[in-house]
Amino acid sequence: MAVYTDITDEELDALLADYDVGAAVTFKGIAEGVENSNFLLETERGRYILTLYERRVKAGELPYFLDLLTWLADHGFPSARPVADRQGRVLKTVRDKPAAMVEFLTGLSVRRPTVAHCRQAGEGLARLHLAGAGYPARRVNDLGQAAWAPLFAGLGQAAEDLKPGLAATVRADLDHLATAWPRDLPSGTIHADFFPDNVFFRDGRFAAAIDFYFACDDAYAYDLAVALNAWCFESDGSFNLTAGRAMIGGYETHRPLTPAERAALPVLAHGAAMRFFLTRLNDWGSTPAGALVRPKDPLEYERKLAVHRAGLALLADA
């Protein structure tokens, strides 16, 4: 949640000269997106978000993400459409960093989703899967199941520091997940980070999704499992079954799950908890003390791991 790169008025003017959007009227750094610098830009023609891509996003993958946003907007999904310059380019360079401008979306994210929000979010996620179905580009999920054991290899001590005995528990989880992981579920382009702060509502209804920079190819039901973890846990660490059923029900109003997908939800949710536990554990140890970003607490996902380890059998018949 930080602006890393300042842009001068000269740099902004030089950028806007390439576009047909008129002159800038308002330009403010906004606290959105942990990995990139984001600016709210209002010009004579409209409102936009200008993003400068910092550290983690690989420049070579940006066309995949930006073309996906265009594809989704073209196929009726409410995501932020990239704005092309006069030469048709959406990927630009500002201060030697990749940059892109997308249309501004109104809407509010919710911090404490209600059951109704979970149902709406489920609907939105299914619409995203349907709209993205024909997107021709492919991107491997580099944080998918195959990546977890290698990622944990260097983090055993960090897990022990977090909670003595945790390293062995996580290794057992990883073994279980490797064995039980479903391989033949319906797959396609997924969001892979469908958290409440990446979803906008208007009047209580799903309005838009943002931040597609983890999008990739994987099982649709895995995307739903990521969302179940992100939306349906209470602050006391318990899973809210009513919220979970509402999310799945909302999802199924647009895309009914197959029996295999439904049966796989518990192990998918266990794996989805592992994915966020591992990256948070990794960030926890490696974020320098002076960084502008506060790393997220890996213990939140350690607790979710424990819940899934105990088994969420009810999810399968939600």
Add this chain to the structure above:
Amino acid sequence: MAVYTDITDEELDALLADYDVGAAVTFKGIAEGVENSNFLLETERGRYILTLYERRVKAGELPYFLDLLTWLADHGFPSARPVADRQGRVLKTVRDKPAAMVEFLTGLSVRRPTVAHCRQAGEGLARLHLAGAGYPARRVNDLGQAAWAPLFAGLGQAAEDLKPGLAATVRADLDHLATAWPRDLPSGTIHADFFPDNVFFRDGRFAAAIDFYFACDDAYAYDLAVALNAWCFESDGSFNLTAGRAMIGGYETHRPLTPAERAALPVLAHGAAMRFFLTRLNDWGSTPAGALVRPKDPLEYERKLAVHRAGLALLADA
């Protein structure tokens, strides 16, 4: 440049229920204001900045600042008018912190002011002085000349750490300023932090000033001296006399300086450099390593001090 406090959707809804502004449409933390948390809030009725006051601003002084903003807007100066709730209150509480909503101002601040910007900024500052002239509330400048020696008392070692020998030089400056400081210049409500990031332009013309949380009573010409330091130095550390003359000329189109004010500008600019050097030196040492705010380099103002020590005689006949 940071959002310190998150606001949940429930907290935002509860706040907006007190106002006649309709429901929220967009709500984003913005990277503006080092001391407070600022949010861009768009409702069905308009656009606003919601500020939560953090650390440094004393809650008891907020009515002075907010009433000044209202006064200035009422007297034709383009500053952000505070929005009153249905009971006429502008000062509210959100998550146990003082909070206020002001109207959103369009305009762009400039990072590298041109001579033309300096002239416009000078015009804007004089308009601010004239508009604020009848404001009835008073606030002592707690970072004025009388405060500098006490402030430096604990910072001798920090100055030496910055540059060996600097402590003695600063003490000599402080003695000189105490002796030479003018006491009878025209005074009133000043901005006291009229830096480029606090001034908005539209189409190259002065459009608005923001961030009045250092406003106080002091000499008008001291406010101009603060601005000369902030706007008219080149990045190589030299003072741009053309820019300085333009700023003074712009100022005088609305409020001509008295001979005494003009004669005092060099010592006022020396003192204004001291004020920002001291607070930056203080912040430099006392900002915790993990803080979200990067302290500003005190050396920038140490160099400006050196320029003024050498004498800017020409300023007096600008």
